[in-house]
Amino acid sequence: MNNIQGYYLMPHPPIIIPDIGKGEEKKIELTSKSCDEIGKDISNLKPETIVIITPHSTMFSDAIAISNEHRIKGDLSKFRCSNIKMDIKIDTEFNNELIKLCTEFEVPVAPINSEFLVRFNRKYELDHGTIVPLYFINKYYNDYNLVHVTYSMIGDLNLYKFGMNLKKAAEALNRKVVIIASGDLSHKLKNHGPYIYSPFGEKFDNELLNNLKNGDFLDVFNMNKDLIEEAGECGFNSTIILLGSMDGKEVKGDLLSYEGTFGVGYGVMKFNINNDKESIFNFIIKSKEEKLKRKLNSSNSYVKLARESLIYYFKNNRKMTDLSNVPQELLNEKHGVFVSLKKFGNLRGCIGTILPTTDNVAQEIIRNSIEAAINDPRFMSVVEDELKDLDISVDVLMEATLCSKEELDPKKYGVIVTSGYKRGLLLPDLEGVDTIESQLSIACNKAGINEGEKYEIEKFEVIRYKEGE
Numbered sequence: 261m262n263n264i265q266g267y268y269l270m271p272h273p274p275i276i277i278p279d280i281g282k283g284e285e286k287k288i289e290l291t292s293k294s295c296d297e298i299g300k301d302i303s304n305l306k307p308e309t310i311v312i313i314t315p316h317s318t319m320f321s322d323a324i325a326i327s328n329e330h331r332i333k334g335d336l337s338k339f340r341c342s343n344i345k346m347d348i349k350i351d352t353e354f355n356n357e358l359i360k361l362c363t364e365f366e367v368p369v370a371p372i373n374s375e376f377l378v379r380f381n382r383k384y385e386l387d388h389g390t391i392v393p394l395y396f397i398n399k400y401y402n403d404y405n406l407v408h409v410t411y412s413m414i415g416d417l418n419l420y421k422f423g424m425n426l427k428k429a430a431e432a433l434n435r436k437v438v439i440i441a442s443g444d445l446s447h448k449l450k451n452h453g454p455y456i457y458s459p460f461g462e463k464f465d466n467e468l469l470n471n472l473k474n475g476d477f478l479d480v481f482n483m484n485k486d487l488i489e490e491a492g493e494c495g496f497n498s499t500i501i502l503l504g505s506m507d508g509k510e511v512k513g514d515l516l517s518y519e520g521t522f523g524v525g526y527g528v529m530k531f532n533i534n535n536d537k538e539s540i541f542n543f544i545i546k547s548k549e550e551k552l553k554r555k556l557n558s559s560n561s562y563v564k565l566a567r568e569s570l571i572y573y574f575k576n577n578r579k580m581t582d583l584s585n586v587p588q589e590l591l592n593e594k595h596g597v598f599v600s601l602k603k604f605g606n607l608r609g610c611i612g613t614i615l616p617t618t619d620n621v622a623q624e625i626i627r628n629s630i631e632a633a634i635n636d637p638r639f640m641s642v643v644e645d646e647l648k649d650l651d652i653s654v655d656v657l658m659e660a661t662l663c664s665k666e667e668l669d670p671k672k673y674g675v676i677v678t679s680g681y682k683r684g685l686l687l688p689d690l691e692g693v694d695t696i697e698s699q700l701s702i703a704c705n706k707a708g709i710n711e712g713e714k715y716e717i718e719k720f721e722v723i724r725y726k727e728g729e
Contacts, residue, residue: 261534263430264703265305266438267506268298269472269499269513271526272316272392273444274339278357287521294516294528295491297395302438303401309351310404311426312399313501314389315494317410318382320370323604324362328355328371329383330341334386340702346386346394351405357432358407361425367418376706389442389494410498415604415649416481417544419497423504424541441502443495445525446471455492465518467527468499472513472529477503477540478547485651489605489691493525502531507541510534520693554707555727561587561726562654566599566629567647573630574644583622590622596657597624598687598722599632601642601650608650609636614657614676614685625654632651653726655687660720667670668719679715682707688722 276292285292304309318325333347354498355371362369370376370673374384390408413414430437445468446461447454464487466496471479482504488496516528556567565586572580598612611631618624629652633642660676668675674688677700684700684707693699700717709715 262436262454263433264427264437264439264505267502267511267531267533268438268440269495269502269527269529270295270298270396270440270442271444271495271524272314272389272442273522273524273526274336274341274388274392275522276342276392277336277344279341279344280336280339286479288315288519288526289527290517291519291526295393296399297516298528298530299396299400299529299570300400302397305438306401306436307404307438308436309354309407309430309438311354311407311409311437312390312393312395312442313409313498314387314442314572315411315498316387316389317385317408318372318377318380319410320412321339322412322414323368323370324412324419325370325372325410326355326359327373328352329373329384330388332384332406332408334391335392336388339388344391344395346368346391346673348386348394348406351407351435354405354407354429354433354435354437357426357429360434361428363420365421365425366413367421367425369422392422393442401688402691410540411501411503413497413604413606414499416497417548418518420504420507420541420544423501424507424566426501426505427507428464439502439505439547441495443498444493445495445527446493446520447492448490448492449520449525450523453522458490458492460487460490461492461525462520464488464493465520465527465603468496469513469515469518469527469529472499472531475511475513477511478543481544481547485605492691495527499624506531506533508536508539508629520638538689558724559727561590562621562656563624563727565590565625566654567727568641569626569719570628570647570650573633574647579630580626586622590625591620593621594619595621595624596727597621597628598655598657599625599628600655601632602653603646603649603651608646609633609639609642611636611656612655612685614660614683621656651727653724655722655724658721658723660718663719664715665696665700665717668696668699668717670694670696672721673719674719674722675699675703676720677703677707677715678707679707679709679713682709682715684709689724710726
């Protein structure tokens, strides 16, 4: 018998609640009806425990947060709606079993309570990523305890393992459970949405939903990371955990509705479980290993040297000096170079030089790759075990030229702002930096240039190299 009786993907737009939408909710009526359908479905199942995975409660970069007091409450007063309130009992027995399993299988988790969150100046409370889906469930059924989980940026493999542990905990306790992945899809579907429009938004939504409908878990894992990042979504990691809880099952997704009226993708889906099948966990590991090999083998000489520099440094505790195998093009030119490290789609380190400080681009890459890994003051130093999870890019800076504000283009040009001894640089084509104003504001902030202070503007182009390209 499968103790997990229902699996669902639900969005969480506060505007869908009439007291908040004040008529605007009628523009996403299909989403509302589909969420009602899920509420009725769960009412028929009568679960003892509902597990909900949210992106909008207190999130940690290095561990999945599990709310672990006896009760948790919250409201939607942040959205000028204080009459929608919830106070729900937490299934602490399930939490304890889940935490034990995660410790055993090396999935980083953090049980949280009010006292713990005081250290981070955060409140122990329900978030709208939880309240909105439960609003539709509570219409029809409220005889349940809650497991309240906030995902973390610890990588899709760890998230999937966490989902597998949800299943094991339900089985160990013989608990009747349903699991809800709370998450909106792309926020970039329209220019009047919360983010500036991107053609990647619709592509991401279609690809993810089609993979889920077909039950193609491996295809979800192999989705292009740049596509996911460019989509501006908050539901992918919730979905990965949900898929982990369905591991070993033949699955098909039933898409109840999809709407993008407000520039955000709202997908509502229930999953139909059919026959047992072989776990795909080992296939996921193998797929990731093969992907890393392909990335290393196909990388251009710039990022290949950056990775080789890091591998050599962690193995020998010193900078590599043998350049005999480095292509001549990296030895013949001198440029400023920025090396950026990302882990699971999030920045892990970035250090660079505006002007060359060494004899050639090769030495610049070697120097700055190590600096990005161990001396970026925003992050803890990278450790050797992280190298396999890093994606590396190298930006080679072309000569900067003086310009006016009107000549800037944040997608094409980087910017350097200078006021006396204060100087700040921002690379081009960064996510979330879509206007000249935001580009200049960030660059001035980095330089310590105050608002209203006069400064000189330079623009420059970069040649950007990424792994696998």
